Amino acid sequence: MGLKxxxxxxxxxxSFLIAHARVTREIDRRLKADGHxxxxxxxxxxxxxxxxxxxxxMSELADRIVFSRSGLTRLIDRLEKQGYVKRExxxxxxxxxYAVLTEKGKAARVKAWRTFEPAIQELWGDFxxxxxxxxxxPVYDAMTLKAIRSGR
Amino acid sequence: MGLKxxxxxxxxxxSFLIAHARVTREIDRRLKADGHxxxxxxxxxxxxxxxxxxxxxMSELADRIVFSRSGLTRLIDRLEKQGYVKRExxxxxxxxxYAVLTEKGKAARVKAWRTFEPAIQELWGDFxxxxxxxxxxPVYDAMTLKAIRSGR
DNA sequence: CGTAAATAATTGCGCATTCAACTGCTACTG
DNA sequence: CAGTAGCAGTTGAATGCGCAATTATTTACG
Numbered sequence: 001m002g003l004k005x006x007x008x009x010x011x012x013x014x015s016f017l018i019a020h021a022r023v024t025r026e027i028d029r030r031l032k033a034d035g036h037x038x039x040x041x042x043x044x045x046x047x048x049x050x051x052x053x054x055x056x057x058m059s060e061l062a063d064r065i066v067f068s069r070s071g072l073t074r075l076i077d078r079l080e081k082q083g084y085v086k087r088e089x090x091x092x093x094x095x096x097x098y099a100v101l102t103e104k105g106k107a108a109r110v111k112a113w114r115t116f117e118p119a120i121q122e123l124w125g126d127f128x129x130x131x132x133x134x135x136x137x138p139v140y141d142a143m144t145l146k147a148i149r150s151g152r
Numbered sequence: 153m154g155l156k157x158x159x160x161x162x163x164x165x166x167s168f169l170i171a172h173a174r175v176t177r178e179i180d181r182r183l184k185a186d187g188h189x190x191x192x193x194x195x196x197x198x199x200x201x202x203x204x205x206x207x208x209x210m211s212e213l214a215d216r217i218v219f220s221r222s223g224l225t226r227l228i229d230r231l232e233k234q235g236y237v238k239r240e241x242x243x244x245x246x247x248x249x250y251a252v253l254t255e256k257g258k259a260a261r262v263k264a265w266r267t268f269e270p271a272i273q274e275l276w277g278d279f280x281x282x283x284x285x286x287x288x289x290p291v292y293d294a295m296t297l298k299a300i301r302s303g304r
Numbered sequence: 305c306g307t308a309a310a311t312a313a314t315t316g317c318g319c320a321t322t323c324a325a326c327t328g329c330t331a332c333t334g
Numbered sequence: 335c336a337g338t339a340g341c342a343g344t345t346g347a348a349t350g351c352g353c354a355a356t357t358a359t360t361t362a363c364g
Contacts, residue, residue: 124295
Protein backbone atom coordinates (compact mmCIF):
# COMPACT_ATOMS: atom_id res chain seq x y z
CA MET A 1 0.00 0.00 0.00
CA GLY A 2 2.15 2.85 -1.26
CA LEU A 3 1.13 6.47 -1.12
CA LYS A 4 1.34 7.48 -4.77
CA UNK A 5 -0.58 5.97 -7.65
CA UNK A 6 1.52 5.35 -10.78
CA UNK A 7 0.90 7.12 -14.07
CA UNK A 8 -0.79 4.11 -15.60
CA UNK A 9 -3.05 3.81 -12.57
CA UNK A 10 -4.10 7.44 -12.84
CA UNK A 11 -4.67 7.14 -16.58
CA UNK A 12 -6.75 4.03 -16.08
CA UNK A 13 -8.78 5.81 -13.43
CA UNK A 14 -9.63 8.52 -15.93
CA SER A 15 -10.51 5.96 -18.56
CA PHE A 16 -12.73 4.24 -16.02
CA LEU A 17 -14.59 7.47 -15.29
CA ILE A 18 -15.10 8.28 -18.96
CA ALA A 19 -16.13 4.76 -19.89
CA HIS A 20 -18.68 4.71 -17.09
CA ALA A 21 -20.17 8.02 -18.15
CA ARG A 22 -20.29 7.16 -21.84
CA VAL A 23 -21.65 3.66 -21.51
CA THR A 24 -24.35 4.48 -18.96
CA ARG A 25 -25.42 7.47 -21.04
CA GLU A 26 -25.67 5.39 -24.18
CA ILE A 27 -27.64 2.64 -22.46
CA ASP A 28 -29.97 5.20 -20.97
CA ARG A 29 -30.40 6.83 -24.36
CA ARG A 30 -31.39 3.50 -25.93
CA LEU A 31 -33.80 2.63 -23.13
CA LYS A 32 -35.57 5.96 -23.49
CA ALA A 33 -35.53 5.79 -27.29
CA ASP A 34 -37.34 2.44 -27.11
CA GLY A 35 -39.87 3.79 -24.62
CA HIS A 36 -38.56 1.89 -21.62
CA UNK A 37 -37.78 2.91 -18.05
CA UNK A 38 -34.42 4.68 -17.59
CA UNK A 39 -31.32 3.00 -16.21
CA UNK A 40 -31.60 4.21 -12.61
CA UNK A 41 -35.17 2.95 -12.33
CA UNK A 42 -34.17 -0.34 -13.90
CA UNK A 43 -31.62 -0.58 -11.14
CA UNK A 44 -34.19 -0.06 -8.41
CA UNK A 45 -36.60 -2.61 -9.84
CA UNK A 46 -33.99 -5.27 -10.46
CA UNK A 47 -32.59 -4.78 -6.97
CA UNK A 48 -36.02 -5.43 -5.51
CA UNK A 49 -36.62 -8.36 -7.84
CA UNK A 50 -33.49 -10.12 -6.65
CA UNK A 51 -34.78 -10.07 -3.08
CA UNK A 52 -36.58 -13.26 -2.02
CA UNK A 53 -39.58 -11.23 -0.83
CA UNK A 54 -39.26 -8.63 -3.60
CA UNK A 55 -39.20 -5.85 -1.04
CA UNK A 56 -36.58 -3.86 0.81
CA UNK A 57 -36.45 -1.31 3.59
CA MET A 58 -36.06 2.23 2.30
CA SER A 59 -32.64 2.75 3.89
CA GLU A 60 -31.32 -0.56 2.70
CA LEU A 61 -32.48 0.15 -0.84
CA ALA A 62 -30.92 3.60 -0.73
CA ASP A 63 -27.61 2.04 0.30
CA ARG A 64 -27.79 -0.61 -2.40
CA ILE A 65 -28.32 1.77 -5.29
CA VAL A 66 -26.09 4.46 -3.73
CA PHE A 67 -28.68 7.16 -3.24
CA SER A 68 -29.35 9.60 -0.44
CA ARG A 69 -32.29 8.78 1.83
CA SER A 70 -34.22 11.83 0.73
CA GLY A 71 -33.44 11.12 -2.90
CA LEU A 72 -34.87 7.65 -2.51
CA THR A 73 -38.01 8.93 -0.79
CA ARG A 74 -38.83 11.02 -3.83
CA LEU A 75 -37.74 8.39 -6.33
CA ILE A 76 -40.11 5.91 -4.70
CA ASP A 77 -42.80 8.61 -4.69
CA ARG A 78 -42.52 8.79 -8.46
CA LEU A 79 -42.35 5.04 -8.94
CA GLU A 80 -45.37 4.58 -6.70
CA LYS A 81 -47.29 7.12 -8.76
CA GLN A 82 -46.42 5.11 -11.86
CA GLY A 83 -47.42 1.89 -10.14
CA TYR A 84 -44.03 0.18 -10.38
CA VAL A 85 -43.62 -0.20 -6.61
CA LYS A 86 -45.79 0.31 -3.57
CA ARG A 87 -44.98 1.18 0.00
CA GLU A 88 -45.74 -1.20 2.81
CA UNK A 89 -45.64 -0.49 6.53
CA UNK A 90 -43.04 -2.34 8.56
CA UNK A 91 -44.62 -4.54 11.24
CA UNK A 92 -41.91 -4.66 13.85
CA UNK A 93 -40.60 -1.11 13.46
CA UNK A 94 -43.25 1.51 13.11
CA UNK A 95 -40.76 4.08 11.84
CA UNK A 96 -39.89 1.99 8.84
CA UNK A 97 -41.45 1.12 5.53
CA TYR A 98 -40.76 -1.24 2.68
CA ALA A 99 -40.59 -0.52 -1.01
CA VAL A 100 -42.34 -3.47 -2.64
CA LEU A 101 -42.09 -4.44 -6.30
CA THR A 102 -45.44 -4.68 -8.09
CA GLU A 103 -46.39 -6.86 -11.04
CA LYS A 104 -46.46 -3.77 -13.22
CA GLY A 105 -42.97 -2.92 -12.05
CA LYS A 106 -41.72 -6.38 -12.83
CA ALA A 107 -43.31 -6.26 -16.26
CA ALA A 108 -41.66 -2.92 -17.02
CA ARG A 109 -38.29 -4.31 -15.92
CA VAL A 110 -38.69 -7.39 -18.12
CA LYS A 111 -39.77 -5.31 -21.09
CA ALA A 112 -36.78 -2.99 -20.72
CA TRP A 113 -34.49 -6.01 -20.70
CA ARG A 114 -35.27 -6.49 -24.39
CA THR A 115 -33.32 -3.31 -25.09
CA PHE A 116 -30.95 -3.64 -22.18
CA GLU A 117 -29.68 -7.12 -22.95
CA PRO A 118 -28.24 -6.45 -26.41
CA ALA A 119 -26.99 -3.06 -25.23
CA ILE A 120 -25.06 -4.42 -22.29
CA GLN A 121 -23.68 -7.15 -24.51
CA GLU A 122 -22.53 -4.71 -27.15
CA LEU A 123 -21.14 -2.04 -24.83
CA TRP A 124 -19.82 -4.20 -21.99
CA GLY A 125 -19.90 -7.93 -22.66
CA ASP A 126 -17.97 -7.64 -25.90
CA PHE A 127 -15.10 -6.04 -23.98
CA UNK A 128 -15.20 -7.95 -20.70
CA UNK A 129 -14.97 -11.66 -21.43
CA UNK A 130 -16.08 -14.21 -18.85
CA UNK A 131 -12.62 -14.87 -17.43
CA UNK A 132 -11.91 -11.16 -17.18
CA UNK A 133 -15.31 -10.62 -15.55
CA UNK A 134 -14.55 -13.28 -12.98
CA UNK A 135 -11.26 -11.61 -12.16
CA UNK A 136 -12.78 -8.13 -12.11
CA UNK A 137 -15.93 -8.60 -10.05
CA PRO A 138 -14.17 -9.22 -6.73
CA VAL A 139 -11.93 -6.26 -7.45
CA TYR A 140 -14.88 -3.91 -7.90
CA ASP A 141 -16.57 -5.37 -4.85
CA ALA A 142 -13.49 -4.90 -2.71
CA MET A 143 -13.23 -1.29 -3.88
CA THR A 144 -16.85 -0.74 -2.94
CA LEU A 145 -16.34 -2.17 0.53
CA LYS A 146 -13.29 -0.03 1.11
CA ALA A 147 -15.14 3.12 0.05
CA ILE A 148 -18.05 2.31 2.34
CA ARG A 149 -15.79 1.51 5.29
CA SER A 150 -13.69 4.63 4.98
CA GLY A 151 -16.81 6.78 4.53
CA ARG A 152 -17.71 5.43 7.96
CA MET B 153 -20.08 -11.11 -30.60
CA GLY B 154 -22.95 -13.06 -29.08
CA LEU B 155 -26.31 -11.54 -28.22
CA LYS B 156 -26.63 -12.45 -24.58
CA UNK B 157 -24.30 -11.48 -21.76
CA UNK B 158 -23.45 -14.28 -19.33
CA UNK B 159 -24.42 -14.20 -15.66
CA UNK B 160 -20.93 -13.32 -14.55
CA UNK B 161 -20.81 -10.49 -17.07
CA UNK B 162 -24.09 -9.07 -15.78
CA UNK B 163 -22.97 -9.39 -12.16
CA UNK B 164 -19.71 -7.69 -12.94
CA UNK B 165 -21.58 -4.90 -14.69
CA UNK B 166 -23.58 -4.29 -11.51
CA SER B 167 -20.43 -4.37 -9.39
CA PHE B 168 -18.89 -1.88 -11.80
CA LEU B 169 -21.82 0.52 -11.39
CA ILE B 170 -21.80 0.28 -7.61
CA ALA B 171 -18.03 0.62 -7.32
CA HIS B 172 -18.08 3.70 -9.51
CA ALA B 173 -20.82 5.33 -7.45
CA ARG B 174 -19.25 4.49 -4.11
CA VAL B 175 -15.70 5.43 -4.96
CA THR B 176 -16.52 8.72 -6.68
CA ARG B 177 -18.83 9.67 -3.79
CA GLU B 178 -16.16 8.93 -1.23
CA ILE B 179 -13.48 10.86 -3.12
CA ASP B 180 -15.85 13.78 -3.50
CA ARG B 181 -16.66 13.63 0.19
CA ARG B 182 -13.00 13.80 1.13
CA LEU B 183 -12.27 16.65 -1.27
CA LYS B 184 -15.10 18.71 0.18
CA ALA B 185 -14.21 17.78 3.75
CA ASP B 186 -10.70 19.13 3.16
CA GLY B 187 -12.05 22.31 1.59
CA HIS B 188 -11.04 21.49 -1.97
CA UNK B 189 -12.83 21.68 -5.29
CA UNK B 190 -15.22 18.78 -5.98
CA UNK B 191 -14.41 15.90 -8.30
CA UNK B 192 -16.24 17.13 -11.39
CA UNK B 193 -14.44 20.46 -11.26
CA UNK B 194 -11.14 18.73 -10.70
CA UNK B 195 -11.89 16.87 -13.89
CA UNK B 196 -12.48 20.04 -15.86
CA UNK B 197 -9.33 21.70 -14.61
CA UNK B 198 -7.08 18.71 -15.13
CA UNK B 199 -8.48 18.22 -18.62
CA UNK B 200 -7.55 21.79 -19.49
CA UNK B 201 -4.17 21.48 -17.81
CA UNK B 202 -3.22 18.51 -19.96
CA UNK B 203 -3.76 20.58 -23.11
CA UNK B 204 -0.58 22.15 -24.49
CA UNK B 205 -2.27 25.56 -24.59
CA UNK B 206 -4.27 24.94 -21.42
CA UNK B 207 -7.47 25.83 -23.20
CA UNK B 208 -10.22 23.96 -25.04
CA UNK B 209 -13.24 24.80 -27.13
CA MET B 210 -16.48 24.57 -25.16
CA SER B 211 -17.87 21.70 -27.21
CA GLU B 212 -14.65 19.73 -27.11
CA LEU B 213 -14.45 20.12 -23.35
CA ALA B 214 -18.06 19.06 -22.96
CA ASP B 215 -17.32 15.91 -24.95
CA ARG B 216 -14.20 15.14 -22.96
CA ILE B 217 -15.84 15.28 -19.58
CA VAL B 218 -19.13 13.83 -20.88
CA PHE B 219 -21.37 16.78 -20.21
CA SER B 220 -24.17 18.36 -22.18
CA ARG B 221 -23.33 21.61 -23.94
CA SER B 222 -25.73 23.58 -21.82
CA GLY B 223 -24.45 21.92 -18.69
CA LEU B 224 -20.93 22.97 -19.57
CA THR B 225 -21.97 26.55 -20.32
CA ARG B 226 -23.25 26.89 -16.77
CA LEU B 227 -20.42 24.96 -15.21
CA ILE B 228 -17.94 27.32 -16.87
CA ASP B 229 -20.10 30.24 -15.75
CA ARG B 230 -19.59 29.16 -12.17
CA LEU B 231 -15.90 28.42 -12.58
CA GLU B 232 -15.37 31.79 -14.25
CA LYS B 233 -17.10 33.50 -11.33
CA GLN B 234 -14.72 31.69 -8.99
CA GLY B 235 -11.77 32.65 -11.16
CA TYR B 236 -10.63 29.11 -11.99
CA VAL B 237 -11.08 29.52 -15.75
CA LYS B 238 -11.79 32.38 -18.11
CA ARG B 239 -13.48 32.51 -21.48
CA GLU B 240 -11.58 33.59 -24.55
CA UNK B 241 -13.03 34.46 -27.96
CA UNK B 242 -12.07 32.17 -30.81
CA UNK B 243 -10.20 33.99 -33.57
CA UNK B 244 -11.10 31.92 -36.59
CA UNK B 245 -14.68 31.07 -35.65
CA UNK B 246 -16.67 33.88 -34.17
CA UNK B 247 -19.33 31.51 -32.88
CA UNK B 248 -16.89 29.69 -30.67
CA UNK B 249 -15.09 30.37 -27.45
CA TYR B 250 -12.39 28.75 -25.40
CA ALA B 251 -12.39 27.83 -21.76
CA VAL B 252 -8.92 28.78 -20.54
CA LEU B 253 -7.31 27.60 -17.32
CA THR B 254 -6.15 30.40 -15.02
CA GLU B 255 -3.30 30.36 -12.51
CA LYS B 256 -5.85 30.29 -9.72
CA GLY B 257 -7.51 27.31 -11.33
CA LYS B 258 -4.23 25.49 -11.63
CA ALA B 259 -3.38 26.25 -8.02
CA ALA B 260 -6.74 24.90 -6.84
CA ARG B 261 -6.21 21.74 -8.86
CA VAL B 262 -2.74 21.22 -7.42
CA LYS B 263 -3.97 21.86 -3.90
CA ALA B 264 -6.81 19.36 -4.29
CA TRP B 265 -4.30 16.76 -5.45
CA ARG B 266 -2.96 16.62 -1.89
CA THR B 267 -6.24 14.99 -0.89
CA PHE B 268 -6.91 13.32 -4.19
CA GLU B 269 -3.61 11.46 -4.49
CA PRO B 270 -3.83 9.38 -1.31
CA ALA B 271 -7.56 8.88 -1.91
CA ILE B 272 -7.15 7.50 -5.41
CA GLN B 273 -4.30 5.32 -4.17
CA GLU B 274 -6.35 3.92 -1.31
CA LEU B 275 -9.62 3.45 -3.20
CA TRP B 276 -8.32 2.54 -6.63
CA GLY B 277 -4.57 1.97 -6.84
CA ASP B 278 -4.56 -0.58 -4.03
CA PHE B 279 -6.98 -2.71 -6.06
CA UNK B 280 -5.77 -2.11 -9.61
CA UNK B 281 -2.07 -2.98 -9.80
CA UNK B 282 0.07 -1.66 -12.63
CA UNK B 283 -0.17 -4.75 -14.79
CA UNK B 284 -3.93 -4.90 -14.33
CA UNK B 285 -4.18 -1.20 -15.11
CA UNK B 286 -2.24 -1.69 -18.32
CA UNK B 287 -4.59 -4.45 -19.37
CA UNK B 288 -7.68 -2.53 -18.34
CA UNK B 289 -7.08 0.91 -19.77
CA PRO B 290 -7.43 -0.11 -23.44
CA VAL B 291 -10.55 -2.06 -22.50
CA TYR B 292 -12.21 0.99 -20.95
CA ASP B 293 -11.09 3.13 -23.88
CA ALA B 294 -12.51 0.71 -26.42
CA MET B 295 -15.82 0.65 -24.54
CA THR B 296 -15.89 4.43 -24.61
CA LEU B 297 -15.26 4.54 -28.34
CA LYS B 298 -17.97 2.01 -29.00
CA ALA B 299 -20.48 3.95 -26.92
CA ILE B 300 -19.63 7.18 -28.73
CA ARG B 301 -19.83 5.56 -32.15
CA SER B 302 -23.13 3.86 -31.57
CA GLY B 303 -24.58 7.03 -30.07
CA ARG B 304 -23.78 8.57 -33.46
C1' DC C 305 -23.31 34.94 -54.85
C1' DG C 306 -27.32 34.04 -52.07
C1' DT C 307 -30.04 31.18 -49.63
C1' DA C 308 -30.52 26.98 -46.94
C1' DA C 309 -28.57 23.65 -43.75
C1' DA C 310 -25.39 22.94 -40.14
C1' DT C 311 -22.76 24.25 -36.03
C1' DA C 312 -21.24 26.80 -31.35
C1' DA C 313 -22.81 28.46 -27.55
C1' DT C 314 -26.39 30.15 -24.62
C1' DT C 315 -30.97 30.47 -22.30
C1' DG C 316 -35.84 29.03 -20.50
C1' DC C 317 -37.89 25.61 -18.22
C1' DG C 318 -38.88 21.54 -15.68
C1' DC C 319 -37.20 17.97 -12.98
C1' DA C 320 -34.09 15.38 -10.01
C1' DT C 321 -30.90 15.35 -6.33
C1' DT C 322 -28.84 16.74 -2.03
C1' DC C 323 -28.23 18.92 2.63
C1' DA C 324 -30.27 20.25 6.71
C1' DA C 325 -34.09 20.37 9.57
C1' DC C 326 -38.02 17.94 11.33
C1' DT C 327 -41.31 14.11 13.00
C1' DG C 328 -42.23 10.02 15.05
C1' DC C 329 -40.52 5.96 16.93
C1' DT C 330 -36.95 2.80 19.28
C1' DA C 331 -33.39 1.65 22.39
C1' DC C 332 -30.06 2.57 25.65
C1' DT C 333 -28.65 4.10 30.36
C1' DG C 334 -28.74 5.06 35.00
C1' DC D 335 -39.16 3.26 33.89
C1' DA D 336 -37.87 8.13 32.74
C1' DG D 337 -35.15 10.65 29.93
C1' DT D 338 -32.24 11.09 26.33
C1' DA D 339 -29.61 9.68 22.40
C1' DG D 340 -30.16 7.72 18.01
C1' DC D 341 -32.49 6.04 13.89
C1' DA D 342 -36.15 5.73 9.68
C1' DG D 343 -38.22 8.34 6.75
C1' DT D 344 -40.01 12.68 4.94
C1' DT D 345 -40.02 17.63 3.69
C1' DG D 346 -38.19 22.56 2.50
C1' DA D 347 -34.81 25.12 0.21
C1' DA D 348 -31.15 25.41 -2.89
C1' DT D 349 -28.60 23.78 -6.61
C1' DG D 350 -27.42 21.56 -10.81
C1' DC D 351 -28.52 19.12 -15.01
C1' DG D 352 -30.50 18.15 -19.63
C1' DC D 353 -33.85 18.91 -23.44
C1' DA D 354 -35.63 21.99 -26.63
C1' DA D 355 -35.73 26.42 -28.50
C1' DT D 356 -32.85 30.64 -29.72
C1' DT D 357 -29.06 33.54 -31.57
C1' DA D 358 -25.09 34.22 -34.19
C1' DT D 359 -22.00 32.50 -37.36
C1' DT D 360 -20.13 29.35 -40.86
C1' DT D 361 -20.42 25.97 -44.56
C1' DA D 362 -22.65 23.75 -48.51
C1' DC D 363 -24.59 24.07 -52.99
C1' DG D 364 -27.59 25.33 -56.92
